[in-house]
Amino acid sequence: MARGFGIALESEYGDVQSIDDIDLDWFQKMEEVNFELGDEAETDDGGSRSDVVAWAGAAKPNGSTSAKVDLQRITWYLLGFLDHYVYTEGTGTLAGLNIHEFYGGENHELPSFVGLAVYDALKIAVFGLIEDGLKLEVSDSAMTVNNDWLYATETAEILGINEDFEEPEELADSKIPVRFYDVNVKLNGEKPGSVQTSFSMEGNNNHDQEGTIGLGSRFPQEKPQAAKRTISLSLATTLNRNSYRDILDARYGVVDAVTPSACRILTVPLELTIAQCEHPEQQLVIKFPECTLKAEFDLKGADRVEATLNLQTLGNGEVTLNDGTTTVNTDMYCKLINKVPELAIEAESDDNEGD
Template sequence: MTQVVSITPEEKWAVEADAGSETVHIRADKANAGLNADPKTLTGGSKSIQKVRVGYPEPSSELESSIDTKLFHRYMYAALGNYKFTAGTTESPKNVHEFYGGDQTKLPSCTNTLTFDVGNDVLLKTLLGACCDEFTLETSDDLSTASTTWVYKTEHEKKLSQAQQQVYDEVQSSATPFIGYDYTVTLGSDEAVAESYVFNDLKLEIKNNHQTDGSRGLGNRFYGRQPNVGDREISLEMNTIFDTSNLQLVVQSEYGDLITDDNGNWIPSPCKIYTVPLSFKIQTCEDAEEYVFIKFPKCIISIDPLEFSGTDDVEVKLTLQPMGTSNITLKDGTTSVKTDIYVQVVNDQPELKKY
């Protein structure tokens, strides 16, 4: 199979970047891209279409793949932008890539390519000015998946023979894909208590909400400027089974505080909402020197209404929304940033070039 997605950072938005050392090649499970330009029709009082004009495109692309330490930092650079690199040393040879959410109006853009098998040929689709609009990480009792959604300016296509198209294996061939048992979740600041919680699955979503309407201009069907990012929405969903180990967590998530009345009943707080720090680490036993660490310094936590059905386990769905009001100190020990999310990726990959 020659169906591969390649991502190359651009020096300037929508100016095609040539594939090279900064390019990552991904054997995706599925991918798509399209201009999404609906035709504008006019009936003019008739029962049928009488006139038509081509509409404004809303180019978007989706990508889904397994995820590992060699790829994670690439997605974080596209989704968060703020990046700091620390090279490894003789004592600690692995490199450290740090990312965090900020208030910048634009994110890095990329030239993305998708290849589709067409008989004995390959269709090469090149997307210009691609910006990561959404990133989703999901894991349970199966291999973890990472999904991204991109908005871009325009595209072009070219037919190649399979002999002309290089097949890329070098980046992910040595990487171990993540699976559910690689995750260690710490909810709250007390790790001893956090270890007692057993979560069945996890879903992290980062949405950048690019403002594409403001990028259109007269005289051109396609975006005339790079879309600004809107409000960053981050959510983390986890499911567990209701038992005595998480009873207090469930009550606090629903009521905001542990307040009792004169009869010993827990009652809802008159004004408080429950917030808690959360972090998780993803580390494979095959290469324990490489890992991903994600921290949310302060999260609003809530639960779906409790529901029982027959003798089935009572499931509890926790939803956490990070707040950007806490400071995180980076690895250098001096740089402090106020953020809602902090990501550290430790691997053997070189520094990403920042544009």
């Protein structure tokens, strides 16, 4: 029996189809998969000391998944979280590979997916699946991706006795996850002087699901709109001679300061490069071109003094796309080189683009 989750892009939001007709782009065995209808019953006591009537309340379907990151499936997660996508076929030294670029802009409508959660012999298909939250974490093992989802509705199917779930063909080079030693960090354009022991990114699209439920149906009736995008980052390190200056710069808001600034805060770019040891030609570069930077640390006995750099992204940092000429203002940009073909979604223009 299989346990896990897979997705495919939808051609139309919330289009319900037979589970047998769903053609997944990929499936991954996962330890944590949870989808709930979010339909709490409403009750009324009619003046009595106990409730005397109950009825079905509004359904607010939502879910969460957790998996290890590989450089193939991450393509769909980035597409679901960010609102701009540009595809370029690899040539020259990148022949046989594909270049996917994603970045955050001002579009309020994000791609939707159909998802299939498999719990042994029970299959749950979720339609109108929207990625509301994306969290990436890595410390001393494999990188993990945690997602928060919203969706429109679902349907179920139970496998027969001795019937197995047929998984789609495995994506090329997707079996080995990203490990901590595949990840390199640049802060303010340079590799930090001290060792970075962990990295985390937590982003949220803050979709308005409430506005999709109205008269005529207790389920969402249209695609929820993304509201303000928030992205928080953190790097863990050790307070020592290699990090004193970086920590104080972040703490005081000015480079080389030894007292707090009267009004300034420090803003820096953060860049993450993931190049898998087994396939170094395939890589993911994530840029946060402008972030506020703060530092915190505390002392506990004779243990090493742990320090954390906390960053909050801003949306006015400039990035040049892979074509070498197009520039965009964004809070997050990703360039992913892998073996996944072009995703079937039209790229959209951004008012912030320019030459």
